[in-house]
Amino acid sequence: MSQPILNVKNLKKVFGTGCGICLKNDYFETNDNICSSCGSIIGCTGINFEVYPGEILGIVGESGSGKSTVLNIINYNIEADSGEINFSGYKNGLFNILNLSSQEKRKMQNVHYGIVYQNPHLGLNFNISSEGNAAERLLMAGSRNFSSIQDKVHDYFGKVELPVNRYKDFPKFFSGGMQQRVQIAKALVSGPSLLLLDEPTGGLDVSVQAKILDLIRSISRELKVAMILVSHDMQVIRLLCKRIIVMKHGRIIEAGLTDRVIDDPLESYTQTLVHSALQ
Amino acid sequence: MKLHLEVKNLTKIFKMHILNGKEITAFKNISFDLNRGKFIGISGKSGYGKSSLIKCIYRNYKPTSGTVNLYDENGIKIDLTSISDYEMLGIRNNRIGYVSQFLQILPRVTAMNIITEPLIDKGWKYDTAADRAVKLLKLFDIPKNLWDAFPSTFSGGEKQRINLLRTIIDCPEMVIFDEPTASLDGKNRKIIMEIIKEMKKQGITMIGIFHDRKELEELSDEIFQLVRSDGFSDEADVPEFARSSEEMINFKL
Numbered sequence: 001m002s003q004p005i006l007n008v009k010n011l012k013k014v015f016g017t018g019c020g021i022c023l024k025n026d027y028f029e030t031n032d033n034i035c036s037s038c039g040s041i042i043g044c045t046g047i048n049f050e051v052y053p054g055e056i057l058g059i060v061g062e063s064g065s066g067k068s069t070v071l072n073i074i075n076y077n078i079e080a081d082s083g084e085i086n087f088s089g090y091k092n093g094l095f096n097i098l099n100l101s102s103q104e105k106r107k108m109q110n111v112h113y114g115i116v117y118q119n120p121h122l123g124l125n126f127n128i129s130s131e132g133n134a135a136e137r138l139l140m141a142g143s144r145n146f147s148s149i150q151d152k153v154h155d156y157f158g159k160v161e162l163p164v165n166r167y168k169d170f171p172k173f174f175s176g177g178m179q180q181r182v183q184i185a186k187a188l189v190s191g192p193s194l195l196l197l198d199e200p201t202g203g204l205d206v207s208v209q210a211k212i213l214d215l216i217r218s219i220s221r222e223l224k225v226a227m228i229l230v231s232h233d234m235q236v237i238r239l240l241c242k243r244i245i246v247m248k249h250g251r252i253i254e255a256g257l258t259d260r261v262i263d264d265p266l267e268s269y270t271q272t273l274v275h276s277a278l279q
Numbered sequence: 280m281k282l283h284l285e286v287k288n289l290t291k292i293f294k295m296h297i298l299n300g301k302e303i304t305a306f307k308n309i310s311f312d313l314n315r316g317k318f319i320g321i322s323g324k325s326g327y328g329k330s331s332l333i334k335c336i337y338r339n340y341k342p343t344s345g346t347v348n349l350y351d352e353n354g355i356k357i358d359l360t361s362i363s364d365y366e367m368l369g370i371r372n373n374r375i376g377y378v379s380q381f382l383q384i385l386p387r388v389t390a391m392n393i394i395t396e397p398l399i400d401k402g403w404k405y406d407t408a409a410d411r412a413v414k415l416l417k418l419f420d421i422p423k424n425l426w427d428a429f430p431s432t433f434s435g436g437e438k439q440r441i442n443l444l445r446t447i448i449d450c451p452e453m454v455i456f457d458e459p460t461a462s463l464d465g466k467n468r469k470i471i472m473e474i475i476k477e478m479k480k481q482g483i484t485m486i487g488i489f490h491d492r493k494e495l496e497e498l499s500d501e502i503f504q505l506v507r508s509d510g511f512s513d514e515a516d517v518p519e520f521a522r523s524s525e526e527m528i529n530f531k532l
Contacts, residue, residue, distance in 0.1 A: 257364050266341060
């Protein structure tokens with residue numbers, strides 16, 4: 001039995017001023033994500049989960065349920081109000097990595113994590129070449145040798161099947177599916193142990209979506225990178241994930257094996273979600 | 280250790296929140312023991328909770344109450360209803376196989392890759408895994424030109440054979456069958472039945488639901504029938520595992 005690579009405990013984020021009630025650790029009891037006394041928005045609260053090496057953990061939920069907030073907290077894009085994250089690659093998971101210095105947080109982002117956003121504008125610089133985008137990440141991670149950087153970048157561009165003659169093109173001239181592939185290559189090039197995928201196939205047509213999903217699946221199998229996949233598409237989740245978390249109003253309402261959650265949803269919202277999916 | 284699986288007071292009640300909290304009882308208070316290397320058949324009319332019962336054992340459904348204990352050869356038990364999801368995945372990968380009526384098809388993955396996946400996940404080299412797969416594919420009578428085709432394009436019988444093959448390729452100690460021969464023609468049924476008999480000879484413990492009574496009797500060491508107890512109380516329609524009741528038919532074969 002292997003140890004979890006990422007252990008998230010009691011994560012909480014309140015957007016707004018917050019008050020004594022909603023900032024308390026055991027704040028859980030309401031049916032929406034707005035604090036009844038101060039009106040702050042609860043981004044997420046009471047989030048606990050583990051990610052094990054090599055697995056893909058799915059997070060599903062409706063828009064505004066806090067899926068991306070959780071992912072952004074892990075990637076340090078948003079600062080959490082409270083909680084603890086232990087990462088096995090940092091001091092054997094004994095240290096709360098939310099309390100790192102900004103320098104070390106940057107290192108975590110560039111070396112240990114990779115992230116793929118739904119919107120490629122967030123993950124790529126559209127005004128430098130695709131190669132440059134991926135190379136930038138390696139430079140940030142500490143590589144300095146030009147030819148080894150280029151080899152590595154080309155290696156990963158090959159893995160995501162980007163056409164060789166387009167390596168030097170700007171991502172702004174690419175189709176959505178190609179931009180997504182550049183993002184995935186960029187995320188993987190520094191050899192991260194955790195890949196964060198925020199709706200990686202949102203807005204793509206089905207054939208391109210299929211290619212991206214196959215790519216994610218083969219990466220997970222070949223490179224054994226652990227992943228957290230945020231999606232609201234149950235079919236995508238069913239295809240890729242063995243375990244999932246269901247979120248609503250910033251809280252985890254159900255967690256379990258994917259087939260269990262889909263075949264025997266226990267919570268009211270999960271039942272609505274499963275029965276809403278087009279078969 | 281003879282005892283392999285011990286099911287105690289298993290109950291499953293579906294609570295349908297989207298139907299104003301309507302509750303549907305699938306089955307109640309079911310207990311039975313399964314010894315190593317034996318085959319237990321479960322029969323009962325459609326809708327009496329046969330599939331729900333075995334799905335609760337495999338954690339496809341979450342039982343409302345009760346325990347399912349899995350014993351290893353040294354008698355160390357694991358309660359399948361209380362272990363974590365990750366541990367359950369480990370049990371599914373290493374110890375218990377499940378063959379349903381339908382193949383959960385992964386799109387755009389070839390038959391060969393689908394079959395070898397469980398082995399490669401365990402660290403086998405592709406070549407050795409493929410060797411084993413080829414042996415089984417021949418045994419299962421799957422035409423060679425289909426090996427690197429997508430199972431989504433296969434016929435029902437071929438799909439079902441791939442399904443079974445994928446489950447048994449890494450020799451699980453226990454296999455759960457949910458009508459593996461339903462919707463198959465005579466020839467395919469026969470092939471599947473032969474394979475299951477061979478598995479039994481090799482000492483794999485099995486639980487099975489078969490629509491065909493003859494098939495069930497052919498395979499089972501013991502058959503349990505799920506019945507609904509008659510009466511006029513609210514519990515009228517609740518199927519029980521009527522082991523001790525008069526309605527229970529326990530075929531010792």
